[in-house]
Amino acid sequence: MKMLVTGGAGMLAYDVLRVAEQAGHELLAIDLPELDITDAAAVDAYFEDHRTDAVVNCAAWTDVDGAEAHPDAAHAVNATGAGNLARAAASSGAALLHLSTDYVFDGHAPVDAEGRERPYLESDPTGPRSVYGRSKLAGEREVLAASPRHTVVRSAWLFGVNGRNFVDTMLRLASEREAVQVVDDQIGCPTWTGHLAPALLGLLERDVRGLVHLAGSGAVSWNAFAREIFRQAEVPCRVEPATTAQMARPAPRPAYSVLASERPEVLPMPDWRDGLAGYLAARAGFTRASA
Ligand SMILES: NC(=O)c1ccc[n+]([C@@H]2O[C@H](COP(=O)([O-])OP(=O)(O)OC[C@H]3O[C@@H](n4cnc5c(N)ncnc54)[C@H](OP(=O)(O)O)[C@@H]3O)[C@@H](O)[C@H]2O)c1
DSSP: OEEEEESTTSHHHHHHHHHHHHTTOEEEEEOTTTOOTTOHHHHHHHHHHSOOSEEEEOOOOOOHHHHHHOHHHHHIIIIIIHHHHHHHHHHTTOEEEEEEEGGGSOSOOOBOTTSOBOOBOTTSOOOOOSHHHHHHHHHHHHHHHHOTTOEEEEEOSEEOTTSOOHHHHHHHHHHHOSEEEEESSOEEOOEEHHHHHHHHHHHHHTTOOEEEEOOOBSOEEHHHHHHHHHHHHTOOOEEEEEOTTTTOOSSOOOSBOOBOOOOTTSOOOOBHHHHHHHHHHHHHHHHHHHO
16 A cells, blocks of 8 residues: 555654555655644645545653643644545545554553453543643544544654653663663553554555554553663662652543553554563664674
């Protein structure tokens, strides 16, 4: 299929392009400054000039804390920009797969009939607590309103070779000090972009539409994630516990944002620990290749 990847220079886009190329798709990738998705006329003109069967929108304002100080700019990219792409894709007959986030939830874990915590499903009510989360939720709505052929995938806690991410930050800190403090009261699903990218292409190829939850299987706190990073990387760095209140940041994060899908056509992703192992191997190769 002929596929356009917007935000094509970003972290997730790198693996989407790599996997789509291996699968034999015909690819176009675009990013700032060539195409600004907040510019509706430019987006329309781009679609008139380039026919595509499918679009994967990886373009986004992803600076979660920066969005608190720049709400209009974050909304312009994550909501208006997503809507511009979704309408242009629909008019040109292309399906759009758009990325969203676990930060659309408020973080109060849903409970099952026995009162036990359970993951957030697609049908659970949203309640974003940050500017970023609200802008992404508005984008979801714009995309799904533009066409029944479009897909919105909520994922979480991404790490991949072509972007700044938590795993890299931990490994850098470990090279500078003997111990790190990491919050142990936020639980989520770390997701390797090397696992997410083929899962996204699978959704497009199988025409899975509408809202989908797709993240690394399992659940873990940032603190336990950091410990697993050092264990797998064989780095002798101590991980000390901290609370969210101690590590104050501009944007509030959901305390619990584990995602699962209630849709039978959505295949579960590999465990986050396998994603971490895949990432550490890919990262070593990526560093060598680009050195
Ligand atoms: N990272 C995570 O942990 C995470 C978790 C859940 C969901 N997601 C979602 O997954 C998607 C991909 O995330 P990512 O981490 O791969 O993002 P990323 O690395 O930050 O890439 C986003 C790309 O979009 C570009 N962009 C920003 N504004 C644009 C505009 N107005 N027009 C065109 N392109 C623009 C960025 O360019 P500049 O770098 O020049 O700004 C960047 O190349 C996003 O929708 C994000 O919300 C991410």
